[in-house]
Amino acid sequence: MSDALPPNSGFRTTGRSRRGEPWVWLTAAGLAIGVIMALGLFLLILLKGTASFWPRPIDVMEVRVAEGATEKIAGFVTQESTRSEPDGTEHREIQVFRGNKDIRPEAFVFIDEANIASRSRPEDLMWVERMEYGPGIIEPVALETPEGRIEAADPSFHDKLDAVIERSEQAREEILDIERHQIGRISRELEKHERAERSGEKTAQELAGRRAELQASFEKLQAQSGAIHDKLKETKLVGRTVDGADVSYTSDVLVRTFMPNAAGFFDRLGEALSRAGAFLSEDPREANTEGGVFPAIFGTVVMTLAMSFFVTPFGVIAAIYLREYASQGLMVQFVRISVNNLAGVPSIVFGVFGLAFFVYTVGGTVDQWFFADKLPTPTYGTPGILWASLTLALLTLPVVIVATEEALAAVPRGVREAALACGASKWQTIQRVVLPASLPGILTGVILAMARGAGEVAPLMLVGVVKLAPSLPIDSIAPFVHPERKFMHLGFHIYDLGFQSPDAEAAKPIVYATALLLIVVVVTLNLSAILIRNKLKKRFAVSSF
Amino acid sequence: MPAQATSTDAASRPDFIQVDQFSFHYGPKQALFDIHMDIPEHQVTALIGPSGCGKSTLLRNLNRMNDLIEGVRHEGDIRIGGTSLYDPSVEVISLRKRVGMVFQKYNPFAKSIYENVVFSLRVAGRGRKTELDETVERALTDAALWDEVKDRLHDSAFGLSGGQQQRLCIARAIANQPEILLMDEPCAALDPLATLRIEDLIIGLKQRYTIVIVTHNMEQATRCSDRTAFLYMGKLVEYGPTLAMFERPKEPQTEAYITGRFS
Numbered sequence: 001m002s003d004a005l006p007p008n009s010g011f012r013t014t015g016r017s018r019r020g021e022p023w024v025w026l027t028a029a030g031l032a033i034g035v036i037m038a039l040g041l042f043l044l045i046l047l048k049g050t051a052s053f054w055p056r057p058i059d060v061m062e063v064r065v066a067e068g069a070t071e072k073i074a075g076f077v078t079q080e081s082t083r084s085e086p087d088g089t090e091h092r093e094i095q096v097f098r099g100n101k102d103i104r105p106e107a108f109v110f111i112d113e114a115n116i117a118s119r120s121r122p123e124d125l126m127w128v129e130r131m132e133y134g135p136g137i138i139e140p141v142a143l144e145t146p147e148g149r150i151e152a153a154d155p156s157f158h159d160k161l162d163a164v165i166e167r168s169e170q171a172r173e174e175i176l177d178i179e180r181h182q183i184g185r186i187s188r189e190l191e192k193h194e195r196a197e198r199s200g201e202k203t204a205q206e207l208a209g210r211r212a213e214l215q216a217s218f219e220k221l222q223a224q225s226g227a228i229h230d231k232l233k234e235t236k237l238v239g240r241t242v243d244g245a246d247v248s249y250t251s252d253v254l255v256r257t258f259m260p261n262a263a264g265f266f267d268r269l270g271e272a273l274s275r276a277g278a279f280l281s282e283d284p285r286e287a288n289t290e291g292g293v294f295p296a297i298f299g300t301v302v303m304t305l306a307m308s309f310f311v312t313p314f315g316v317i318a319a320i321y322l323r324e325y326a327s328q329g330l331m332v333q334f335v336r337i338s339v340n341n342l343a344g345v346p347s348i349v350f351g352v353f354g355l356a357f358f359v360y361t362v363g364g365t366v367d368q369w370f371f372a373d374k375l376p377t378p379t380y381g382t383p384g385i386l387w388a389s390l391t392l393a394l395l396t397l398p399v400v401i402v403a404t405e406e407a408l409a410a411v412p413r414g415v416r417e418a419a420l421a422c423g424a425s426k427w428q429t430i431q432r433v434v435l436p437a438s439l440p441g442i443l444t445g446v447i448l449a450m451a452r453g454a455g456e457v458a459p460l461m462l463v464g465v466v467k468l469a470p471s472l473p474i475d476s477i478a479p480f481v482h483p484e485r486k487f488m489h490l491g492f493h494i495y496d497l498g499f500q501s502p503d504a505e506a507a508k509p510i511v512y513a514t515a516l517l518l519i520v521v522v523v524t525l526n527l528s529a530i531l532i533r534n535k536l537k538k539r540f541a542v543s544s545f
Numbered sequence: 546m547p548a549q550a551t552s553t554d555a556a557s558r559p560d561f562i563q564v565d566q567f568s569f570h571y572g573p574k575q576a577l578f579d580i581h582m583d584i585p586e587h588q589v590t591a592l593i594g595p596s597g598c599g600k601s602t603l604l605r606n607l608n609r610m611n612d613l614i615e616g617v618r619h620e621g622d623i624r625i626g627g628t629s630l631y632d633p634s635v636e637v638i639s640l641r642k643r644v645g646m647v648f649q650k651y652n653p654f655a656k657s658i659y660e661n662v663v664f665s666l667r668v669a670g671r672g673r674k675t676e677l678d679e680t681v682e683r684a685l686t687d688a689a690l691w692d693e694v695k696d697r698l699h700d701s702a703f704g705l706s707g708g709q710q711q712r713l714c715i716a717r718a719i720a721n722q723p724e725i726l727l728m729d730e731p732c733a734a735l736d737p738l739a740t741l742r743i744e745d746l747i748i749g750l751k752q753r754y755t756i757v758i759v760t761h762n763m764e765q766a767t768r769c770s771d772r773t774a775f776l777y778m779g780k781l782v783e784y785g786p787t788l789a790m791f792e793r794p795k796e797p798q799t800e801a802y803i804t805g806r807f808s
Contacts, residue, residue: 414652421608421646422665422717423638432668437655 042519049516052509053272053279055260058125058137059096060242062117070117073098073109074125074137074242078505097506102133103245108505123262124152126239129255134290134506138239138247145235161257164235168251171228178225181477186218195373279513288467288497289507293514295469299385299487300521302473303464304454306389306483307396311453312446314393315400316435322401323408324430336405343398351459354391359383359463379484385473386483388464392456396449403445407438443533447526454522457491465492467500490518558626561586561755562607562725567621569602571614576602578779579621584772589747589756591770591787593763595802599779600759604727606630607757608644609637625725642669645718645754649730651710653702653717658685658694661702661713665721680720688716689746708739715746719754726750728758732765744769763803767791775799 056076065071075098083091092113101107128136140152143160150157193211196202232252239247256278258271282292318339326332363380371379380386411434419429435442457465466486471477473485494514497507562584569577577599584590592600605611606623609630623630630640642665653661660667662684663677671677681698685691690712694705702713711731718726728747732740740762747756747769760766766773767787774784775798783790783799794800 412652414648414650415654417610417613418646418648418652418714418717419654419664419668420613421610421641421648422668423642423721424664424668425638428668432664433654 045512045516045519048509048512050276050513052513053275055127055258055263055268055271055275057121057260058127059119060122060125061096061111061119063111064115064117072242072244073111075099075109078108095505099127099135099137100133100241100247102136103241103247107134107503121261123259125242125259125261127258127260128237128239128249129257129290130249131253131255132286134286136241136247136249138241140237140239142238143235144238144248161237164237164251165254165256168232168235168254171232171252175225175228178221180471182221183218184477186214186221190214199373279510280517284468287501288493289501289503289510293488293490293493293517295472296488296490296493296514297517297521298472298474299465299469300454300490300518301525303385303389303392303460303487303489304450304525306385307392307453308446308450310390310393311396311400311449312442315397315445315449316404316442318397319401319404319408320430320435323405324426324434339398339401343402346458347395347456348458348462350391350395351462354387354394354459354463355383358387358390363387382484383462383464383486384484385464385487388460388487391459391463392453395456395459396453399449399452400442400445403448404438404442407441407445408434410441411437440533440537443529443536447529447533450525450529451522454525455491455518457489457495460489460492465489467492467496490514490521494518557586557588559583559585561626562757563622563624563627564603565622565624567603567606567619567623569599569606569611569619570617572616576779577606580776580781582774582781582784584755584757586755587751587753588771589751589758589769591766591773592757592759592776593761593766593773593802594776594782596761598776600774600776601729603776604729604757604759607725607727608641608646610646612637642721643723644725644727645721645723646727647711647714647718647729647731649733651707651714651734653705653710653713656702657699658702658705658713659698662716662720664717669721684716684720685713687719687750688712689742689749690716706739708735708742711735711739711743712746715743715750719750724755726754726756728756730759730761733761740765763791763805775802777802 058074059077060072060074062070063073073096075096077094078097079095081093081095083093085091094111094113096109096111097107098109099107122139124139126138126140128138130136140157140161142152143150143157143164145160145164150160190211193202193207197204197207229252233250235251237249237251237254237257239249241247256274260268260271263271279292280297281294283295284293285291322332322335326335359382363378363382363384366380367375367378415433415437416429419433420426424432464486466488469486469488471482471485473482473487474480475482494511497514498504498511501507560583564580564582564584567577567580568575580599580603592604594600602611606619607625607630611617619631625640625643628635645665654664656664659677659681662681666672666677666680682691682695685694690709693709694713697704702710705713711734715726715731731747732743735743744765747758750756751771758770770787772785773787773790775782775790775794775796777798783794783796785795790799791803794803
């Protein structure tokens with residue numbers, strides 16, 4: 001419309017800055033920078049995290065090491081860079097992961113591109129994941145089984161190999177079941193006898209019979225698991241490394257094999273998905289640098305849910321008193337300021353508090369009252385998932401209190417008066433009218449608390465997280481829930497892999513994958529809470545006022 | 546107008562609610578000065594007056610709703626059926642069970658229509674299914690809402706239109722069969738058609754309830770009230786049968802207000 005006006009009509013006197021345009025641009029730019037940074041971070045983690053499962057081709061390079069001598073190196077190119085020498089020349093360098101840590105400990109090697117004499121991708125190279133020493137890169141030669149030897153050239157070689165790996169997987173599960181459950185049950189009973197004897201409830205003679213029985217079944221189980229092992233060892237995958245060393249892997253260490261140079265796109269995609277699936281569902285191996293992260297996912301989810309379970313009633317009750325019952329004076333103002341300040345206390349301080357109060361004081365007392373027979377071995381007087389959840393509940397308490405207070409304050413006065421006019425007492429009004437109406441707001445607080453708690457690492461290191469937990473906090477052994485157990489956590493897993501592992505370079509892809517997973521877990525937990533909240537909101541759609 | 550016919554039941558007491566030399570203060574500010582009026586049973590009594598004249602304050606004292614505000618105090622007395630509201634033996638909760646209230650803004654709870662109506666029974670600890678079902682049908686029928694909502698009793702109350710929500714609030718207020726129904730500008734947030742329905746409802750309800758209504762609408766007062774009290778600056782200026790007061794106001798202030806010379 002304004003375009004149609006003549007230039008001096010008197011309707012175009014407002015300057016740009018008075019119309020506020022620069023400020024609009026500024027705010028838009030601020031938002032854009034924020035969005036770009038968040039998206040960039042997420043995309044980096046997404047790309048690097050998913051790429052770590054993608055099977056890369058294996059290069060075989062002949063590298064000149066000295067006058068006339070060459071060395072054959074096979075591996076994945078993991079990084080390419082340019083290095084400037086002091087004399088001004090530039091070298092292109094590649095970093096190669098060559099695996100086979102059982103043969104030589106350095107899995108990574110830097111190669112100056114100028115020294116590469118030839119480069120090829122032979123199709124018969126095999127990537128072998130083993131129970132120990134990380135992946136191996138070999139040329140397969142044959143499969144040696146008790147029934148006979150199958151050469152790699154044999155068309156049935158790959159099917160046979162897959163069958164062998166599958167059988168060894170099953171056998172490993174059997175062994176795990178024997179060691180973890182059946183032997184575990186025996187050692188738990190033996191422990192109980194030990195305590196009974198120490199406390200003088202029973203004498204050694206009384207227990208001797210049962211003990212011998214247990215000992216016998218223990219030996220039988222051990223023999224059973226040994227036999228499975230021995231059976232697995234009869235089958236071997238024989239191969240050769242590119243530099244000519246002979247290797248042979250017994251079938252009990254074989255996890256998976258893949259021939260990346262011979263595989264097409266869909267084979268690679270299938271392999272990537274299968275590796276991702278294993279990463280999600282398996283236990284970690286070899287100081288967490290190989291295998292999966294299932295216990296860490298499980299620990300993170302259980303800890304976050306337990307934390308929400310503790311913090312919600314606590315925070316809501318505190319907020320109800322602060323907002324509805326306490327007379328609004330200096331004292332309440334002071335409490336409110338303190339609660340808000342609590343949100344600014346460094347989280348490690350909560351960790352220290354949790355260790356001193358929950359673990360040593362509360363846990364120690366619980367041990368003295370209920371688990372005195374096990375002392376001096378602590379049961380609850382040691383870091384565990386219960387104390388970690390409580391510590392994080394304390395950490396996220398201000399978030400829930402503030403959100404709940406706001407939600408309560410937002411319930412219109414008219415609704416409260418209506419309830420009172422119907423003859424409801426103050427408590428009935430709060431319980432039946434105010435709380436349901438403020439539920440979505442309270443849930444928003446819980447969602448924020450979950451987001452904060454799930455990503456917290458520092459305090460957990462003091463109150464329950466460990467690098468490797470032998471068993472999950474919830475499992476099939478009675479009483480099924482073990483709040484005293486230590487647990488694994490994705491956030492700590494990232495720290496542990498990235499900064500504490502013996503080969504940080506090899507752990508890099510798994511760090512990205514774990515970071516991606518942590519984000520996915522936190523987002524999933526939040527999304528489910530948001531879905532619940534929206535459902536509630538729809539049910540109690542806020543009135544038009 | 547049929548609404549003017551005063552019901553002269555044998556049972557209705559002319560001084561059912563006695564406001565006796567009542568003064569009320571919000572902290573340092575005095576809102577009511579020496580109000581003295583008798584409100585008859587089973588009639589509609591309208592409180593009119595300009596904004597801030599104290600009519601809502603007076604109404605909200607009839608079920609002691611003003612007790613919720615900090616720093617209030619009163620002098621004089623209010624009696625219902627001869628019993629003082631401020632008698633130490635009177636429990637506020639049981640008082641409010643006898644005196645229902647409908648507010649200016651319709652304020653249903655974030656619950657289903659059914660749960661809204663039975664709220665007063667639930668908080669009184671009466672939860673027998675048959676009793677609740679009967680109450681819902683009776684209260685919604687009395688509030689002229691039953692036919693419109695009987696098929697969706699368990700839907701959210703917020704799905705109703707404004708007029709329906711206000712009638713739901715009336716049903717909620719009469720569900721526990723109070724003796725007195727206080728209405729604080731019940732039509733202020735409604736369109737003219739919904740207003741008419743509520744007014745019809747008020748006329749129908751006075752057979753069983755003593756109704757005190759605050760209104761800004763002169764026509765509403767003439768249409769549905771039997772007696773009218775005009776308050777100005779916290780004082781009761783004139784109180785009498787509605788028709789007489791609107792035809793021949795005794796006080797010049799009343800005349801000025803009802804003829805619209807100030808509001």
